[in-house]
Each structure stands twice: as structure tokens, then as C-alpha cells.
Amino acid sequence: MKPLTLYTNPQSRGRIIRWMLEELNVPYEVKVLQYGPEIKSAEFLALNPMGKVPVITHGDVVVTEAAAICAYLADQFADKQLAPAPDSPQRGNYYRWLFFAAGPLEMATTAKAYNWRLDADNAAAAGCGLYQDTLNALETALTQGPYICGEQFTAADVYVGSHIEWGMMFDTLEKRPAFTEYVQRLQAREAAIKANQLDDALLPEPA
Structure with missing residues (x-):
């Protein structure tokens, strides 16, 4: 290897x-x-x-x-x-929401964090559009099942779930039930728990 x-x-x-x-x-x-x-x-x-x-x-x-x-x-x-097969009907959703989080969601939550203006005058030129439109679109991603690709947990859940968790933690993302339930489901996974423990052990000691 x-x-x-x-x-x-x-x-x-x-x-x-x-x-x-x-x-x-x-x-x-x-x-x-x-x-x-x-x-x-x-x-x-x-x-x-x-x-x-x-x-x-x-x-x-x-x-x-x-x-x-x-x-x-x-x-x-x-x-x-950790990805749908290339010929799976879910492959498109996998790519769609993985890169939606990397593009529109990242931009919308950053704009929210720093009070950047996004309104009817400029939203058409911004990749994320209006903030509420981005959140509404994200919510639709979670209607297929427990995961973005339905029953299959994938790398898209790792990426999207992390963004949703951090967004709610830092108040750049509304704490909608669909978001909180999704994050709770993901953070209960054994790998997520272990990863958090390993990274937390590296954090500097409080002064």
C-alpha cells in the first residue's frame, strides 16, 4: 500500500x-x-x-x-x-451535494459570518444566491433517507455533515430539525467519535 x-x-x-x-x-x-x-x-x-x-x-x-x-x-x-458505484443513480447526488457544500454552502455561511451583503441586488451574481435559498436547497438533500445518497453513507456525508455541524456551532447556519437530526446521526458513528477524540487530544491545553 x-x-x-x-x-x-x-x-x-x-x-x-x-x-x-x-x-x-x-x-x-x-x-x-x-x-x-x-x-x-x-x-x-x-x-x-x-x-x-x-x-x-x-x-x-x-x-x-x-x-x-x-x-x-x-x-x-x-x-x-464510501461513494456510490459509478453506474449508480445516486452517483449524481453524491457529486451534487459534495460540491454544493464546497461552493454555495461555504460561500453563504462565510458571508453570514462576516456580514457580507447578499440581497436581491447581487444574489444572482453570487454562486450561493440568497442565504435562505442555499439553506432550503441543503435541506432538500436530507430528504432522501438517513444520508445524502439514501441508505448509503458516503464521503459526501463526511464533508456536508462537517459543514452543517460547524455552521450550527458558529451560528452561521440555522438549527433546523433536519440539520440537527442529521448531525446527531453522523456524530454517533464510531469513526466520527474516534476522529474527534484523536484531534481533541492534539488541542493545546487551556491557559
Whole structure:
């Protein structure tokens, strides 16, 4: 098996990939980078010129961006069944909501966090449109079953579920019943619990 390494920080989106890796249940190494000079070092910038985590290396392959990493890992370890089969009718929903969270949802919740103006005058030009439209669309993703792809838990749930959880935690996402019930279902998974424990153990001690 090609060596698999996660570059992360426990106070980052790297927690998404930690969870994804625990769902896969495959061996991997973790390299924790501290914010500041270390994460902007020449060595790390050679992997990700953005100077951001998460990043994975899988043999000679480097993948950045949490949604892309989730999709890549699901395909590389297809036997773990964390993506619908390529010929499955659910494959479209899998891609749709995985990248909806990476695009419109990320933009809408960021705009909410920083009080950026999104209204009838500019929403048509913004990828997320109006905030309420984004949330309503997201809610429809959760009507198919317990998971975004119906009965099958996938990498899309890892990614989308993380965004919903954080959005509700930081008040950038309304605590709608569909969202809270979905997150509770996901966070009860053994891999999610283990991933949180591993990352929490890396957090700095309170002053």
C-alpha cells in the first residue's frame, strides 16, 4: 500500500479528513502543522502554495481541498464503499451535494459570518444566491433517507455533515430539525467519535 500522510491542525478543516480516514480504516500518518511560520514554510508551500491544511500525500500524489480529498480517497479505496458505484443513480447526488457544500454552502455561511451583503441586488451574481435559498436547497438533500445518497453513507456525508455541524456551532447556519437530526446521526458513528477524540487530544491545553 502506498504511504498515506495527512497534514493537518486540530483547529482546522483537517478534522474532516481525519474523520474520512477513520471511516476508511486504513493506515495513515499524521503531521500536525502549527499556524504561523511552520504552515507557511517553504517545505509545506511546495505541497500547497496556499499554505493551508488539510493536505494529503498518497505515494507521490498530493491532494489539497477537503472536498477533493474526500472524493479522491473514496475512489482510491473503492472497496470501502464510501461513494456510490459509478453506474449508480445516486452517483449524481453524491457529486451534487459534495460540491454544493464546497461552493454555495461555504460561500453563504462565510458571508453570514462576516456580514457580507447578499440581497436581491447581487444574489444572482453570487454562486450561493440568497442565504435562505442555499439553506432550503441543503435541506432538500436530507430528504432522501438517513444520508445524502439514501441508505448509503458516503464521503459526501463526511464533508456536508462537517459543514452543517460547524455552521450550527458558529451560528452561521440555522438549527433546523433536519440539520440537527442529521448531525446527531453522523456524530454517533464510531469513526466520527474516534476522529474527534484523536484531534481533541492534539488541542493545546487551556491557559
